[in-house]
Amino acid sequence: xxxxxxxxxxxxxxxxxxxxxxxxxxxxxxxxxxxxxxxxxxxxxxxxxxxxxxxxxxxxxxxxxxxxxxxxxxxxxxxxxxxxxxxxxxxxxxxxxxxxxxxxxxxxxxxxxxxxxxxxxxxxxxxxxxxxxxxxxxxxxxxxxxxxxxxxxxxxxxxxxxxxxxxxxxxxxxxxxxxxxxxxxxxxxxxxxxxxxxxxxxxxxxxxxxxxxxxxxxxxxxxxxxxxxxxxxxxxxxxxxxxxxxxxxxxxxxxxxxxxxxxxxxxxxxxxxxxxxxxxxxxxxxxxxxxxxxxxx
Amino acid sequence: xxxxxxxxxxxxxxxxxxxxxxxxxxxxxxxxxxxxxxxxxxxxxxxxxxxxxxxxxxxxxxxxxxxxxxxxxxxxxxxxxxxxxxxxxxxxxxxxxxxxxxxxxxxxxxxxxxxxxxxxxxxxxxxxxxxxxxxxxxxxxxxxxxxxxxxxxxxxxxxxxxxxxxxxxxxxxxxxxxxxxxxxxxxxxxxxxxxxxxxxxxxxxxxxxxxxxxxxxxxxxxxxxxxxxxxxxxxxxxxxxxxxxxxxxxxxxxxxxxxxxxxxxxxxxxxxxxxxxxxxxxxxxxxxxxxxxxxxxxxxxxxxxxxxxxxxxxxxxxxxxxxxxxxxx
Numbered sequence: 036x037x038x039x040x041x042x043x044x045x046x047x048x049x050x051x052x053x054x055x056x057x058x059x060x061x062x063x064x065x066x067x068x069x070x071x072x073x074x075x076x077x078x079x080x081x082x083x084x085x086x087x088x089x090x091x092x093x094x095x096x097x098x099x100x101x102x103x104x105x106x107x108x109x110x111x112x113x114x115x116x117x118x119x120x121x122x123x124x125x126x127x128x129x130x131x132x133x134x135x136x137x138x139x140x141x142x143x144x145x146x147x148x149x150x151x152x153x154x155x156x157x158x159x160x161x162x163x164x165x166x167x168x169x170x171x172x173x174x175x176x177x178x179x180x181x182x183x184x185x186x187x188x189x190x191x192x193x194x195x196x197x198x199x200x201x202x203x204x205x206x207x208x209x210x211x212x213x214x215x216x217x218x219x220x221x222x223x224x225x226x227x228x229x230x231x232x233x234x235x236x237x238x239x240x241x242x243x244x245x246x247x248x249x250x251x252x253x254x255x256x257x258x259x260x261x262x263x264x265x266x267x268x269x270x271x272x273x274x275x276x277x278x279x280x281x282x283x284x285x286x287x288x289x290x291x292x293x294x295x296x297x298x299x300x301x302x303x304x305x306x307x308x309x310x311x312x313x314x315x316x317x318x319x320x321x322x323x324x325x326x327x328x329x330x331x332x
Numbered sequence: 333x334x335x336x337x338x339x340x341x342x343x344x345x346x347x348x349x350x351x352x353x354x355x356x357x358x359x360x361x362x363x364x365x366x367x368x369x370x371x372x373x374x375x376x377x378x379x380x381x382x383x384x385x386x387x388x389x390x391x392x393x394x395x396x397x398x399x400x401x402x403x404x405x406x407x408x409x410x411x412x413x414x415x416x417x418x419x420x421x422x423x424x425x426x427x428x429x430x431x432x433x434x435x436x437x438x439x440x441x442x443x444x445x446x447x448x449x450x451x452x453x454x455x456x457x458x459x460x461x462x463x464x465x466x467x468x469x470x471x472x473x474x475x476x477x478x479x480x481x482x483x484x485x486x487x488x489x490x491x492x493x494x495x496x497x498x499x500x501x502x503x504x505x506x507x508x509x510x511x512x513x514x515x516x517x518x519x520x521x522x523x524x525x526x527x528x529x530x531x532x533x534x535x536x537x538x539x540x541x542x543x544x545x546x547x548x549x550x551x552x553x554x555x556x557x558x559x560x561x562x563x564x565x566x567x568x569x570x571x572x573x574x575x576x577x578x579x580x581x582x583x584x585x586x587x588x589x590x591x592x593x594x595x596x597x598x599x600x601x602x603x604x605x606x607x608x609x610x611x612x613x614x615x616x617x618x619x620x621x622x623x624x625x626x627x628x629x630x631x632x633x634x635x636x637x638x639x640x641x642x643x644x645x646x647x648x649x650x651x652x653x654x655x656x657x658x659x660x661x
Binding site: 222227232234241242245246 | 418437438451503506507
């Protein structure tokens with residue numbers, strides 16, 4: 036590859052691709068992306084990677100310590116919990132839950148948020164007022180309490196967790212989309228499109244949306260870390276995924292009673308949450324730096 | 333020549349915080365097929381709003397409150413927004429003032445051209461691949477028409493990869509893609525430097541002659557009008573103050589404002605002499621009394637001018653809004 040700046044005609048290059056290139060130059064962010072990818076691979080290939088069956092109990096191995104501690108066994112590298120289940124295997128399977136819920140909630144919330152935000156920002160008037168009030172009301176509720184209430188109403192289950200979190204999560208992309216739409220709809224090229232006979236649908240999807248996608252992507256990835264923490268919190272409180280399915284939140288909760296004699300039961304799933312959330316956060320910071328013109332030099 | 337666009341007594345009002353602003357007040361105009369009409373006036377005189385009204389693009393808090401807009405035999409004010417949308421881009425196209433921001437930065441030039449053709453061109457084949465090929469051919473043709481070199485590869489590029497002059501041409505190409513009967517060029521050259529300005533205007537004139545299209549050229553540059561327009565219409569404070577064939581209006585203005593405009597243009601023959609600006613300010617459009625609007629700045633003003641002045645005949649094909657038009661020399 037020759038230096039693009041020296042080439043006589045630069046290749047077709049969208050702003051999006053230029054931003055992506057800038058993102059790749061950020062080493063810390065790229066390292067975080069790799070960590071996230073490792074978790075994703077763990078989740079996808081869990082049955083191939085996990086050394087043990089995550090739900091197989093063995094009371095003889097109750098609270099068995101990690102392999103490098105006296106009494107440990109390399110077949111159970113991170114030790115076992117109170118029912119003798121392999122903690123590493125359960126963390127690997129738990130990644131499935133965390134990542135699935137994180138991704139599902141964000142996709143659902145971003146989709147709804149884009150629709151509502153575009154409508155509010157483009158049509159203004161009563162549409163904006165109605166959507167704006169709903170957003171204000173939802174923002175007034177503490178997130179966790181709201182989710183707990185919904186879970187109590189709907190009952191536990193994977194899909195219900197996704198719904199309970201997405202119910203409130205969509206207001207975040209909605210507000211971003213609305214604000215950006217308000218700014219972009221006044222721009223000259225939107226007016227030019229109207230002068231060429233474009234209808235509202237065309238203007239929203241082709242003129243406005245492609246131009247506001249960058250901040251939406253950034254906000255969505257930042258929020259994904261938050262959603263993963265919320266899922267862990269719900270599971271910690273026993274309102275999330277039901278046992279025996281492995282979830283990091285409920286694993287931390289399970290180990291609470293033995294924290295003094297068997298620290299590993301809570302610590303390792305806790306570290307898994309920490310690592311994944313941190314990696315997503317750092318990666319999304321990198322995304323923001325690359326995609327938001329206000330942060331790029 | 334037959335009449336293509338005939339606007340009668342158009343009034344557009346804006347409900348501003350300070351009160352009701354009549355941005356366009358009783359404007360009547362006529363554009364024949366294939367003709368080029370120049371519209372001159374300073375900022376805020378209502379040039380752009382007049383033609384936004386014609387295209388049905390005036391947005392709240394603005395409103396067209398009076399008048400008829402006949403285009404090709406139909407009153408555009410009676411059409412539904414759906415019918416209006418079909419006319420915009422297909423029969424009447426408009427280019428925006430600022431070429432640098434009038435193209436969508438997220439789509440390639442080819443995509444933007446294709447969208448207009450997709451929306452309006454009924455001659456395209458309906459099936460998938462033949463249609464795509466036809467759209468492509470037309471796009472390449474249009475870019476070639478406005479003088480973009482190697483249009484094939486340029487179609488795949490984004491607006492930021494073009495210079496200002498090229499973007500202005502691309503905007504013109506997009507506006508012309510469906511062969512409109514009328515092109516409204518709203519200050520097509522303001523964002524460009526002088527050499528590119530000349531090129532773009534040449535281009536518009538050239539294409540007008542080749543396609544037999546009518547053009548409305550909105551500008552504040554009388555020099556541009558002199559060179560490119562058959563007829564000229566001068567606007568002041570929301571009203572037409574003078575109109576007629578370009579050479580006559582510029583050679584012998586019949587309204588003190590037009591004369592003032594001409595006197596404030598630098599001329600090589602008068603090198604070294606100070607320019608003669610028009611003293612005073614454009615009146616505030618809120619709550620104007622029914623009297624001559626140029627009165628406060630007019631060197632010929634008299635007490636009897638404080639009445640509502642209609643457009644008066646000022647020779648064959650010429651009209652001016654002045655009680656003393658015979659005295660303007």
